Amino acid sequence: MKDVKINVHDITRVEGHGNIVLDVQAGEIKELKLEISESPRFYEAFLLGRKWYEAAHITCRICGICSIGHTSASLQAMENALGVEISEQTLLLRKLAFAGETLQSHYLHAFYLVAPDLLGVPSVLPLVKTHPDVVKMALRLKRLANDICCTVAGRHIHPCAMKVKAFPKVPKAEDLLALKQRLLDSVPDLHSTVDLLKTLQLPAFEREMEFVALHHPDEYALYRGAVIRSTVNGDTPIPDYKQQVREKVVPHSHAKHVSSATGPYMVGALARFNINYDQLRPESKEVAEALGLQPVCYNPYMNTIAQVVECVECTLDGVEFIDRLVDMGLHDEDMTVEVKAGRGVGASDVPRGTLFHEYAVDDEGTIVDCNLIIPTGQNLNNIEHDMHALVPQIMDKTEEEIALHLEMLVRAYDPCISCATHLLKVEFV
Amino acid sequence: MKPRVAMFAFTCCEGCGLAVIECENELLDVLNLIDLVEWREGLSEKAEEYDIALVEGSISTHADEKKIKEIREKAKVLVAIGACATTGGLNALKNRYGMHEVKQMVYGKAGEQFDTIPARPLRAVVPVDLELHGCPIDRTEFLRVVRDVALGKTPKLPDYPLCVECKKKENVCVFFRGMTCMGPVVRAGCGAICPTFGDGCEGCRGLVSNPNENAHKETLAEHGLTVTEVLQHFDMFNSYTEDHLA
Amino acid sequence: MALQVIGCEAVTQLLEKLMAEGRVVAPHQREGNKQWVFEDVKDPCDVCLDYTSTILPPKKYAFPPKEKLLHYELADRPKMEAVIEAEPLVIFGAHPCDIYGLNALDKALCDQKVDPNWVARRAQIRIVGVDCEPDEYCFCGSMGTASVSTGYDLFLTPLNGDYVVEVATPAGEAMMEGIPAREASAEEIAAVKKRLETKLRQERKINCDVNSLPLHFSGFEKSPVWAEVAEKCYSCGTCNLTCPTCFCFDVLDEMDLSLHSGNREREWDGCMLEEFAQVGSGENFREEREDRLKHRFFRKYSYLFTKYGEPYCCGCGRCVRQCLVHIDPVDTINRLLAHSGKEA
Amino acid sequence: MAQACQCEADRELYVPKLAVLDKVVPQTELETLFQLRFEDGAPLGHQPGQFVQVCLPGIGEAPISIASAPCEEPHFELCVRKVGNVTRALHNLAEGAYVGIRGPFGRGFPDDQLKGNDVLVVAGGIGLVPVRPLIHHILCNRPDYGNFTILYGMKRPEEMLFRDEIAEWESSNAVDLQLTIDRPHPDWSGHVGVVTTLFPSLELDAPRTRAVIVGPPIMYQFVILECRNKGIADEHIILSLERHMKCGVGKCGHCQINGKYVCQDGPVFNYHELKQLWEAI
């Protein structure tokens, strides 16, 4: 019976600072945890006392990778609090920006963070020499994803043009049509990506678990959902999210751990795929099949494959949204908002999973209460459970291999640690 | 020899590091000019030695403080990138409260376990050679700086108000659309991206060295803001002051 | 040349004809209250000839906000060559003040050393002027710029839904070829004159004869009015950048990332900006806002006026229209005059 | 067409001409003398007091006074202080390198007014550079001028430029050279005190004297005062001014001093002209 001691300090190729600690003595796990060492930021404290119109611009700064995601959940929450309705045009533009961000985040994860593991190199840099075509393709795809965000919202990181009620600057039809063409032209690149992935081997590991994602009757839920759906606990109305998402503080983490009524659960691309498979386009389903992914899949490493499937979905979504926008004719919209007291919850299924924002404002539009629940926070507990199931299966490997498997597992979840480090609920008296 | 560049992140959203790699069209050219030797978010390589450190994030814990000093010792050139690192950014909003109060507010009783000190820009802790402003930094400006450094030039960053860039783009001033903007007192360099997309500037690049704050307070009041709102316009990205060191 | 009259449809026809020949730019409305910009015409219906003032003057086509002067290739022996990018262009719908601005820049930029980029662009620009109605910011009446006698090929004056057309050059004549027009009647010609008289009766005016401005300014050097006005000023340069008669620039080298080749470019600058007069030793010759504000006024109403015989202000009112703290040349000059007891 | 201006433009107005760096002679820690010549052997054709725009493609341009006299053609010299990008990059060049030159520009020293008269040169620090061609010119044509005096002040002895030449001037009868440093220094046995402290002992024939002053902005007011006290007429006090400058040809607006452009109306002015210009000194 062997001893294993692993301490991966500052896991690389993840967003934010985290450590993996494993201590096995005589074959028995004494300690195994994912430590979150990111400096806490206290976003809830930033928000209190600020104006309704600042919420989205403040909270988008929680995360550079999914700032359009935060903006989306924040705007929905604030619009619900103030009773603001948005137009079809605004909805489509937001969904288009959201698709752009989902694409860029998934490409970043697949090509920069995961591919090096599968190709046996420490990062994307050596690939510039060994696989120049793959690197150029990755850059091309990511640039397109970012250009979608830039055209619609000004920039991808911390979007300017996404505001409560409407877009202050509506993109020009000609610019959208140029993007549509590029989206169509990117389909061959997507197929090459799929071909590349087919040649690579992901670890085989399964653990039966609960999946949670937003669900919408009319669409594959990303920007918005109608309910929260769990494979174990059924549907929960979005305003009642706290029934599904239950938090507790754990000492080794600046992020609070989350469980459902029945235990840990997973959110993210794989959860969405498992729950909303039926609503995927045929083209996306084909890719899933080609890559050996079918619902319900219990291998968290397959999250990356689910992301690639979503890339196909978002690419085709983008084309559809642009067609609809151009057909409708783009026009400037009124931005005036009547401010009144209220409370509202907003939810989006961002690249890493379900994100909730909740605000209460007073009748001057000042934020008096807020709560933010971030996907990675929900996943942390599940990752630890996975690690506990995985370690006994790979105990015969070397310490380096065990460490790599654990790191790859963490990476598969595509965690966003800076997001996760301030998701604790605030109780205001 | 190409300069060895390492990127580090402190308290922040890591968006500036991301902005660097969002230079997709230019990334291969940039990699011809520099050797990227460490970047936790995207690479597993670690470097013991480097010439230039690009550092994002504010210093907001004792651990941060220790680490930035180590980086300063190793780096020949220390570049602060992004609002968190140059002005304290949004993080400094927490400095409005006592640190104990803040922990209570967000984490309740469990908060005491956390190491947190008032958020500071890098220059409040170590000498900084160059500051690249913005939340996030501007890609074009970043590329220009990389190029200038490679040429041995001292990059010239603007110290005039944003309105200059906004007017060159012929944007409709957002004040004429019933909105408000920090442009007249905020440093240019982002191409006035927010007003270009119809939103007022929030001041993420910090104030110019000689802002006419009084004039701007009057302008904001003239456009219907209350005193609190006026102050909030100023402090969103610029609430760090030397007093926070106390 | 005899005046002609064309209808609205003929204006559309004229635009279509010019568009078929090449690039045409004209005023278009922008989001927000009373905001227009000169833009490429894609559809004649989008053109707005009834406007008060565009954000930037049409100067931007002859002297772009940023333009290349030089291209170079680095090598042991570097190669450098002039870059002069000019193309045929019609500016459609320029107001008299903006035409005055272009004419004024012709003088300054061709004085002694002739600016090659300016001249090349100007040679390819044809101008269709259109008469305007002053708004609360214009003061062309005071500046003598309510009408111009040169600097356009065609000039349109709106009259009861039609336009009276003055053909000023052979190029203008060619433009009008095939456009249905009739000769203007005596009443119509009288109405055009009358229109100008109304324009000249603007309420907003400078309280002295424009030609005596340089003389008056020689007494304003120490006026306390400068400090009072400058106190509100942001030094944001908006007034410089939107001005049809400003032409200061900065020069920068923009090297490609390959570090093999690049361009030397010039970019609009503004004397209101703090670093404008700073030199290598760190000395700033106009460190105070007041100094810079004073310099802007003196340059427009005294230095260049004296040098070229006409004011370097066309009375378009853009600087005050766009200035968030409402620093107004008319009000400032009137205060200077009042303070020195020189009001006419 | 519509425009009023029908003039012939010089396509090459902003295009520098290539010159070869023949010799690099370090002067002090910050200043270096560069000897250049046009590739095609053409003379620069300048007057003492004029300047050129020095261009390094990719880095930028900087206005630099011509430090040599016309009689040294086809070579010409520039003495440059390292303060920023262009000046630093110049210092990194090796002999044989190419440098772009535009010019000469501006109005030089009014030789017709100096000829036949006594000349007093007052230079502070790097201000010796623009007057050096004049000094060389006078020394080459010594009989054309009356008494010739040079007062040269610097902060510290290490800052002295053109040491060999200064030694020559010191030992020559052609010129009365007086040196001073601002504050006492162990390596200095000469006069100590700012340059104005040399004035009391000066014996001048005021009506015959033409004073040429070049130095840092702060020096001007005090030296002008001394000259006037000595009875030198305002028109006979001649100065060279420095301003931020981009184009060198009267367009960019940066070098304006009230109604004058330093690049065209200057850099050399007489005090009578400058008195009217409150921005000048």
Ligand SMILES: Cc1cc2nc3c(=O)[nH]c(=O)nc-3n(C[C@H](O)[C@H](O)[C@H](O)COP(=O)(O)OP(=O)(O)OC[C@H]3O[C@@H](n4cnc5c(N)ncnc54)[C@H](O)[C@@H]3O)c2cc1C
């Ligand atoms: C007529 C004239 C003659 C001169 N003669 C000499 C000389 O003989 N020897 C010498 O060493 N220096 C001379 N100078 C000063 C020299 O031009 C500046 O030191 C030089 O332009 C700085 O350029 P840089 O690229 O090295 O610095 P930069 O990197 O551009 O900037 C450093 C500082 O210089 C200022 N600056 C930038 N461009 C100019 C400019 N064109 N003019 C003035 N300041 C500027 C900037 O505002 C900044 O503060 C002269 C200047 C003038 C106007």
Ligand code: SF4
């Ligand atoms: S929108 Fe803002 S930056 Fe632009 S001109 Fe107006 S105040 Fe200035």
Ligand code: SF4
């Ligand atoms: S416009 Fe203002 S808030 Fe927006 S990026 Fe620029 S400096 Fe930052």
Ligand code: SF4
């Ligand atoms: S006068 Fe107005 S527009 Fe001009 S710099 Fe001052 S504040 Fe800006």
